[in-house]
Amino acid sequence: MSAAWMPVCGYDDLLPERGVCVLVAGRQVALFRTWDGGLHALDNLDPFSGAYVLSRGIVGTRKGEPTVASPLHKQVFSLATGRCLDERGVRVPVHGVRLAGAAVEVEVRT
Amino acid sequence: MVGYGPAAHRLVESLRDKGFGGRVTVIGEEPRPAYDRVRLTSYLSGTSAEDLAYDVPEGTLTRLGTRVTGIDRQARQVFTADGGALPYDVLVLATGSAPFVPPVPGAEHAHVYRTIEDLDAIRTAAKDAAEGVVVGGGLLGLEAADALRALGLKTHIVEMSPWLMPRQVDEGGGAVLRRHIEGLGLGVHAGSGVREVVVDGAGRVAGLRTPDGRLLEAQVVVFSAGIRPRDELARAAGLEVGERGGVVVDPGMRTSDPSIYAIGECALAGGMIYGLAGPCNTMAEVAADRITGGSATFTGADLSTRLKLLGVEVAQFGAMTGALDVTYMDPVAGVYKKLFVSDDARTLLGGICVGDASPYASLRPFVGKELPAPPSDLLFSGAGASLDLPGDALVCSCNNVCADDIRAAVADQGVTDVAGLKACTRAGTTCGSCVPMLKRLLERSGVEVGKALCEHFGHSRAELFDIVRVRGITTFSQLIAEHGQGRGCDVCKPAVASILASLHNGHVLEGERAALQDTNDAFLANIQKNGTYSVVPRIPGGEITPEKLIVIGEVARDFGLYTKITGGQRIDLFGARVEQLPLIWRRLVDAGFESGHAYGKALRTVKSCVGSTWCRYGVQDSVGLAIELELRYRGLRSPHKLKSAVSGCARECAEARSKDFGVIATEKGWNLYVAGNGGFQPRHADLLASDLSTEELVRTIDRFLMYYVRTADRLQRTAAWLESLEGGLDHLREVIMEDSLGICADLDAQMAHHVATYADEWSATLDDPDKLRRFVSFVNAPGVPDPSIVFERERGQIKPVMAR
Known part of the structure; x- marks a missing residue:
């Protein structure tokens, strides 16, 4: 896996504690800015419903871990690991994300 | 531990949970730690191997990509292919199984479907292929067929039995299942088999020949026709193995050598090989318990299954035969449901479902017990939702948890949510199919639910x-x-x-x-199952001019939306993508529409009958009052949605008594009913006050709503709220009509503030570029619609197609 980074939006395009979706090499990636300014990226696909909606979930914390809840059936996923905290063994892919100046960049998987 | 699949992983986890103090080494043949094989197919749609992987519990030593070649039981050590030897005190064989490949010519050119490496090979082969054949029409075979189809191949399924999934469904169910699958464009060849895998002169797979000599052209052939336990190590070490394979174990998962256990698909427990995740996990738990000094036993498992393959729900529970059976069949919808009962038709023995698996959740706990209702009643959709479970009814068969265990967790340990039940009882943690049942048990437990909103607030x-x-x-x-x-x-x-x-x-x-x-x-719209939204403009009282009706029709037509009349006398427009919402609302707002707040916990509609203006029976203008009330309370955010209705006479055509607040006209004025609802637990509204003037009526509703908004729990409808109010209806009457708490002036002022400050959310959004910026599918490609959203047509309108 070689690391390539793609600028996807400005940091200011992200509201604190709200997600957006970006297209990265044809893949839907949900991007989140947490309360403390941290950036996280998960696949946008909700594995429970099969719909591409995770970017539209509510961002919060569970026992201190940053989370997003699926807007369809409210399963909660860790923003750090992609792990579903309500159902063992379910996990959504996590993507690399970083700040480059004022731009947000997402790792492109090849 | 020899073998590092899901059962081994569960064992290691369980040992850790039980505080096992010894050193654990896991030797796995595959190049990676255990991963989730239930979700293996998602690897082909982009889930990475690392996403599927289970975390290696801390402190566990692993030897990956290493084959164990022999066991010296005398010296208590195992030998590895790289020439090493490892000592053990306790050895666990979790060597799993190998796919069964029938000994036919050309079989060496076929694929199997078990590991990530297998899927890599299939994906590579599919690149230059147009057609594929899967041999095996069982659970795994259909999964493989689904994968080939997703890789773009025209796919055939060859099954030896006369119908698909013979272990889960009977002939009738098989026929319905076949129609579903053929409808997706797959070829189904049941009652067939394989004579050879045909290879062309260049050594490439060209097809599969069936016993009747037919050639199914295919460049990829996958065998998924059963498993064979990997017992070769045990066999060579002189452990007892079954006649047809499998390491013989006792109920404590011990082999014929007391310091060696076997678990998972390689173990022959009670004469059975188990290939499902649930029983294999149970075996791991039992072995972990024994290793740490316990006395748990594995005495067989419930093989009930519920799954969704190729978009079709299939479920089977309990027995697949019985003295009597009752069948519900809807060939149009592709639904087949069958219950097996005892000869006196009182005891449920089992059931089969295709196309609608809802009986699985509601009826599986009744297997072996007296039926709660006549079998025919239980087969209609939605039946069984309100059944009370007997205490020993099995709720979670993966982890062997019965209804009373759940009730005890709620009553004795104060569990108030599904997450708590999972942590406390393990119910719902394996396959998850019982989670709806857990929710229902929680709802029906009737115990005091903790007042804390969530982990972030200790308050109600x-x-x-x-x-x-x-x-x-x-x-x-x-x-x-x-x-x-x-x-x-x-x-x-x-x-x-x-x-x-x-x-x-x-x-x-x-x-x-x-x-x-x-x-x-x-x-500001309602999300639907495929991630699109529906739009509901407000139509106060259900009264609408022809011009406005035409605008709704034109908007729906121009944006290709599905339209449906709602129960609340308005029109719902479905299938809008986020970036379309502002464009749709621009048109609606320009035509004089406002948000209907169908998306909010807020006032929805005030329904009305046509009333005294037209109706020969009407005694008051119900439409006029409904419009007045709807405009007064529109936009009021509340703990849950609020519905209302006004009927113009006692015939009650607007169904006001099923509403949070309902008004029925009398000769002298209005009767006000409160705290009714339809929904999960229907409740008729109670009469709060009679013969009110319009002014008195509005003031009373104002206070009723504001008192509810102030004091109700989150997501508590007025019906549940009133029932939870100490003193009930009398108390409510005292507070809002006699001002017993001295808060009426406050409540009135609060409502006056709401009415004075209401503004239409959608028109305000359209005027604000900052808010509008958020209505895009992709921020880095604002013009691009979400490609995952696909529709087909049904009865002249769109309908969502889900990718899986």
Whole structure:
């Protein structure tokens, strides 16, 4: 896996504690800015419903871990690991994300 | 431990949970630690190997990509292919199984479907292929067929039995299943088999020849026709193995050598090989218990299954035969449901479902027990939702948890949610199919539910409402900093957003409040199963001019939306993508429409009958009053949705008594009914006051609503709220009609503030470029529609197609 980074939006395009979706090499990636300014990226696909909606979930914390809840059936996923905290063994892919100046960049998987 | 699949992983986890103090080494043949084989197919649609992987529990030593070649039971050590030897005190064989490949010519050119490496090979082969054949029409075979189809191959399924999934469904169910699968464009060849895998001169797979000599052209052939336990190590070490394979174990998972256990698909337990995740996990738990000095036993497992393959729900529970059976069949919808019962038709023995698996959740716990209702009643959709379970009914068969275990967790340990039940009983943690049942048991448990909203607030919603009101708090950040902890969640954020909206009005997407809203409030529309939204313009009282009706029709037509008349006398437009919402609303707002708040916990509609204006029986103008009430309370955010209706006479055509507040005309004025609802637990509204003038009526409703908004729990409808009020209806009457708490002036002022500050959310959104910017599918490609959203047509309109 070689690391390539793609600028996807400005940091200011992200509201604190709200997600957006970006297209990265044809893949839907949900991007989140947490309360403390941290950036996280998960696949946008909700594995429970099969719909591409995770970017539209509510961002919060569970026992201190940053989370997003699926807007369809409210399963909660860790923003750090992609792990579903309500159902063992379910996990959504996590993507690399970083700040480059004022731009947000997402790792492109090849 | 020899073998590192899911059963081995569960054993290691369980040992750790039980505080096992010894050193654990896991030797795995595959190049990676255990991963989730249930979700293996998702690897082909982009889930990476690391996403599927289970975490290696801390302190576990692993030897990956290493084959164990022999066991020296005398010296208690195992030998590895790289020439090493490892000593053991306790050895666990979790060597799994190998796919069965029939010994036919060319079989060496076929694929199997078990590991990530297998899938890599299939993906590579599919690149230059147009057609594929899967041999095996069972659970795994259909999964493989689904995968080939997703890789773009025209796919055939060859099954030896006369119908698909013979272990889960009978002939009738098989026929319905076949129609579903053929409808997806797959070829189904049941009652067939394989004579050879045909290879062309260049050594490439060209097809599969069936016993009757037919050639199914295919460049990829996958065998998925059963498993054979990997027992070669045990066999060579002289352990007892079954006649047809499998390491013989006792109920404690011990082999014929007391220091060697076998678990998972390689173990022959009670004469059976188990290939499902549930029983294999149970075996791991039992072995872990024994290793740590316990006495757990594995005495067989419930092989009930519920799954969705190729978009079809299939379920089987209990026995597949019985003295009597009752069948429900809907060939049009592709639904087949069958129950097997004892000869006196009183005891449920088992069931089969295709196309609608709902009986699985509601009826499986009744297997072996007296039927709660006549079998025919139980087969209709939705039946069984309100059944009370007997205490020993098995709720979670993966982890062997019965209804009384759940009730005990609620009553004795104070568990109040599904997450708590999972942690406390393990129910629902394996396959998850019993989670709806857990929710129902919680709802029906009837015990005091803890008042804390969630882990972030120790307060109830009503307490938070008072804190916000009395302290004049205007932001979530301030509230959680001063009265909570952490950064909130999908429970407390929308609840606080609703409180702030009830108290201060103002736009729900203003500033920090935007981040508190559920997706429905965030996009001011209702999310649907495929991630699109529906739009409901307000039609007060259900009265609409022809011109406005035409505008709705034109908007629906121009944006290709599905339209349906709602139960609340308005029109729902489905299938809008987020970037279309502002364009749709521009047209609607220009035509004089406002948000209908169908997306909010807020007033929905005030239905009406046509009333005295037209109706020969009507005694009051019900439409006029409904419009007045709907315009007065529109936009009022509340703990749950609010519905209302006004009927113009006692015939009650508007069904006002099923509403949160309903009004029925009398000769002298209006009767006000409160706290009714339809839904899960229907309740007729109670008569609060009779023969009110319009002015008295409005004042009473104002106070009723505001008192409810102040004091109800999160997501508590007025019906449940009234039932939870100490003193009930009399208390309510005292508070809002006799001012027993001295708060009526406050309630009145609060409602006056709401009415004075109401503004249409959609028109305000259209005027604000900052808010509009959020209505895009992709921020880095604003013009691109979401390609995952696909529709087909049904009865002349669109309908969502899900990718899986």
